[in-house]
Amino acid sequence: MTDEHRINDYVRRLGWSLQRLDPAERTALVDEIRSHLIESAAAGTDALDRALAGLDTPYALGRRFVEEYELAGAVSGSGPRRLLVALLGRSTRRVAGASAVFVAILCYLCALIFAAMAAIKPFAPGRVGAWRVGSGWEAGILIPTSNAPELLGLWIIPLSIALAIASYLAGTLVLRHTARLMLR
Structure with missing residues (x-):
């Protein structure tokens, strides 16, 4: 599998895991990760391997982005219901x-x-x-x-x-x- 194919596969699966985000936010995050991986691949296959390992699976990374996005939105929101739901989603791990x-x-x-x-x-x-x-x-x-x-x-x-x-x-x-x- 070529480096380009590995990058495209990772970014595609990351995009799937970010479906709950606003399309503009999702595109910006995917483009940022793609850029990071392309820069790593330019330094060699070993650098790309390290970069992919540091990012975790695309689904785990996507889940973290979605949780952070929802929690940040809930903090700036006016009512406690949205904040309570956002914290409940994270409270199983903290x-x-x-x-x-x-x-x-x-x-x-x-x-x-x-x-x-x-x-x-x-x-x-x-x-x-x-x-x-x-x-x-x-x-x-x-x-x-x-x-x-x-x-x-x-x-x-x-x-x-x-x-x-x-x-x-x-x-x-x-x-x-x-x-x-x-x-x-």
């Missing part, structure tokens, strides 16, 4: 990504619970709140275990809204920070 996704999901669940508390309090005031129980306290959407007085009353609504917003922002901040670290 502990930091998996941890960030787990923490973010917990934050989003807390935000949902706090928002539910704020929404339910006017309709079920005896079941939403914070109560002093013995030496501790209970809070949330529940049936109180004792006849203890409710501590916050309707103040639980603005407090729950503030905590829901803070939890949502914390989850999004964790995702964005982790994505930026992974892009470095």
Whole structure:
């Protein structure tokens, strides 16, 4: 197999693995890799062998490009859903990504619970709140275990809204920070 044939075969398979990218991005990446391989081949077959070995398989290289592209787009995007999906795709190979996704999901669940508390309090005031129980306290959407007085009353609504917003922002901040670290 000639060097030119090896280069064309590698670049063709790389192009296939980059199908999820924008056509202009895909063409630019393929042209860059082709140029690199042609320069290596000009230095000899051994140099081309080293260059191909350094690039990994075209499918592995293409997957890395696609992941980086999607993650960079998600970081610059406005909503956390796209960022969460991008990090989930990478989290199977990185502990930091998996941890960030787990923490973010917990934050989003807390935000949902706090928002539910704020929404339910006017309709079920005896079941939403914070109560002093013995030496501790209970809070949330529940049936109180004792006849203890409710501590916050309707103040639980603005407090729950503030905590829901803070939890949502914390989850999004964790995702964005982790994505930026992974892009470095």
